[in-house]
Amino acid sequence: MDYFDIFVSIMGSAIRLSIPLLFTALAGLFSERAGIFDIGLEGKMLASAFAAACVAYWTGNAWAGLGAGIGTAILFSLLHGFASITNRGNQIVSGVALNFVAAGLTIVLGTAWFQQGGRTGQVPPSGRFSAITLPGADLVREVPIIGPLYANVVSGNNLLTYIAFLMVPLSWWVLYRTRFGLRLRAVGENPGAVDTAGISVTWLRYRALIVTGFLAGFAGTYLSIAQSAAFINNMSAGKGYIALAALIFAKWKPVPVMFACLLFGFLDAFANFMQGKSLPLIGEVPVQIFQALPYILTCVLLAGFIGVARPPKAGGVPYTKER
Template sequence: MDWAAVLGAGALIPLLNAGIRLAMPTGLAAVGEALCQRAGVLNLSLEGILLSGALGSFLGAYYSGQAWIGVIAGVGLGVAVAALMALLSVTFKTEQVINGIVIVLLAGGATSLAYEKLFGVTTTPPRFDTLPSLKIPLLGSIPGVGAVLFDQNALVYISILAVGAVWWVLYRTRFGLSVRAVGERPDAADAAGVNVDRIRWCALLVSGVMGGLGGAVLIVAQLGLFRDNITAGRGWVAIALVIFGRWSPLRVMGGALLFGITDALQLRIQAAGGGVETGVPFELFQALPYIVTIAVVVAATAWARDDAQPKSLGFPYEKEAGTRED
């Protein structure tokens, strides 16, 4: 095969751009999940949040004709699903793993039902035009770097800001300090006067915002249409990326970029006939992003042997008396 078509100078910028596009929805969801897990909540409902965000943003943008209304609607629906997760996991303190899986089932059924009820069986399904790319003056003209970093659509810039914001909140604010405290030592945080349940509620809502935004990026910026299960398991990959990034928002985003670029690369190798010529089965290409992610996780955890996992992850916090606070 022709490697220049995959990794040559002319092919590199499209490869990175495709990697960024593939990384964005998953990465946003994963960054929100990272904050949520830092507060001690294992939010497995993420796929449901992404999917609801996708449907919400589609409906908002389609009916209003305004991309930003779509984004708001997507974030809104994502937050609503996260609130259900919080109600079950934080208020009722039912098992977090099961809550998450059930909500994914619920969101899958509800989004399908809603879409079908609204648009019926048709050969002309609704769609709208996706956001155009917005070239930042001067910076966008820098050869190479400019085309990758400063010639994207507006949502990509917003997403980058959102990731930065989560990082800032987690490490530079009082709320972030409480989040980390609650995730490590909820009893100590409680003793210090932190309302554990309220912090966890808020962390889940942040996860809803980011997941909803991820769904909106997928629809408003990339596809302009909706189909059943359009998120195709990205929420599950995002959960893996949180652990990949060792619960640090920036590393999590880095993991999402690695996953996205690997996916973009395997598509290009397949297209260049890499599989046909070498006899390597294409299933191996399809599995490549997952295998690379596992390999990097193994390497990274073997390198840094400290245990970054929040100590109370997955455990509901119940005071000794078993009462719940609000």
């Protein structure tokens, strides 16, 4: 295999690995820009992966699975909102709590329902989002350089992958070109001003969280019924936190979020590829370095060594209307 083929195969797997990050980071984008910290992204992803796998297994319909995934993630989002908006509870604590609830519930319910130690049943092909071959992929495969890239990286992904990339400009448009987006960003910076303008801070933040749940639902669904064909214990395996890191790394902006997720996905794919191989000059690099790299990069960024990451000003502070 020459270097180009290796590159194509790593890129292909980088894309596949970055999709759940992309959905989740965009999900976090909406809640954090509205001033609600969301540590619970991991839990939302896990819960929706479980719900999607269950429903897809029972109905054999991938869309029903997607619906269940989204519904579950929105439910978790609303719980987060009930705790942190309505009851002015600590957003971090609420996120941690929801992560625990999701981690526990998925195993407890999964074991009780499927008797396979937390695994759900194998989802039938009709219940999955399978790979789509884009038109012309087979025709251009022989064209040098562009051909393999198009056929193996751009084409041959499942529908959710393409939706993920569509969500990037869509998120940008919603955040920067709609009234809802303007108000959402304002409520994350200065909720008092938004309140003075006669707009309900509570309702606005709840809507932001619903969007968050909607996007996180896609991420979970992708994990269980697009990337694999069943739910497995602790399937999200920290991806929610990497997505959070990507969100921060991208300085809370939609297009950079995409590049950050691709970068982190690439690191992951590269680590898989490097397992047991050695680099010229350096020798064998421990895979753990690649696993830690997204977090190290994010810390370096947060330290202000690569530009400044400035979080939304009102993030993490419950809004109290003056009386």
